Amino acid sequence: MISDPELDGAGETRPAQQAEQVEAPPRGREAGRAGARRPWLWALGGAALASAVWASGLYALGDRLAAPGLSYRATENLCQDFEARALSRIAGDLHRYRPRNRQDDHPAVRRATCMLHNGENVSTLTVRAQVDLHRRTDPGPEFDVPSARFFTETDAARTEEVRGLGERALLLVGLGDGSVELKVLHGGAVFTVLATGTGSEPNTPADTAALRAAMVEDARALMTALKE
Structure with a gap:
C-alpha cells in the first residue's frame, strides 16, 4: 500500500516510500518464481536419473535376451546326419524304409526333422529326430517347460534329468502310448529325439531302459556329427 504524500519545505509533494514499495513486489515475485523453479529442477534431475537407470537396465536385459552363440552347423539332410545306430541295434535298421527328411529355414529358428521307421507297412518303432537352431532368442529359459503332450497324459508322465549330455x-x-522323448539343450541349439513303440509283438521296444540308453547314445552321436 502506498502512503499519502508528504510536504517538504518548498511546498512540493514527494512520494516518500513509493520507489521502494513499487520495486518490492517484483523482488518478491522473482523470489517466488525462483523458489517455484527449484522443485521443478529437482524433479527434472530425478527424472533424468530414473531414465538413465531404466536405460542401463534395458541394456543389461538386452544382453540377457540376445541369441546365444551357436556351435553347431545347420544340416541339409538330418536323416543322413542322424544315423540312429544304437536304436537300430534294438529295433532293426531304421534307415532301410524310406526316411523322411525336412528342413524349415525361418529367420528366428532353423529347424530340421527326420522320421524313421523299422518297417515298410507295419513298424514296431517310429523315431523322430529334430534339431532347432535358435538365431534370435535364448531357448534356455523355456527349455524346462514340458511339452503340451505332457499335460494330456496320466499322472505317470514325468521328466528325468540326463547328466553329461x-x-x-x-x-x-x-x-500312455509308450513314447519316450529326449530333449538336449546346448547354447542356442535344441536336439529332440522322440521314440514311439507300436504293435503288440513281444520285441516291441516300448518305454524301456534299453530304449532310453539308445536314444541318449544316438543323440550324443548326432551332436558330435553337427559340431562345428
Whole structure:
C-alpha cells in the first residue's frame, strides 16, 4: 500500500516510500518464481536419473535376451546326419524304409526333422529326430517347460534329468502310448529325439531302459556329427 504524500519545505509533494514499495513486489515475485523453479529442477534431475537407470537396465536385459552363440552347423539332410545306430541295434535298421527328411529355414529358428521307421507297412518303432537352431532368442529359459503332450497324459508322465549330455538334457517318460522323448539343450541349439513303440509283438521296444540308453547314445552321436 502506498502512503499519502508528504510536504517538504518548498511546498512540493514527494512520494516518500513509493520507489521502494513499487520495486518490492517484483523482488518478491522473482523470489517466488525462483523458489517455484527449484522443485521443478529437482524433479527434472530425478527424472533424468530414473531414465538413465531404466536405460542401463534395458541394456543389461538386452544382453540377457540376445541369441546365444551357436556351435553347431545347420544340416541339409538330418536323416543322413542322424544315423540312429544304437536304436537300430534294438529295433532293426531304421534307415532301410524310406526316411523322411525336412528342413524349415525361418529367420528366428532353423529347424530340421527326420522320421524313421523299422518297417515298410507295419513298424514296431517310429523315431523322430529334430534339431532347432535358435538365431534370435535364448531357448534356455523355456527349455524346462514340458511339452503340451505332457499335460494330456496320466499322472505317470514325468521328466528325468540326463547328466553329461549338453548343458541340460531331459527325458519325458511314462507316456500312455509308450513314447519316450529326449530333449538336449546346448547354447542356442535344441536336439529332440522322440521314440514311439507300436504293435503288440513281444520285441516291441516300448518305454524301456534299453530304449532310453539308445536314444541318449544316438543323440550324443548326432551332436558330435553337427559340431562345428
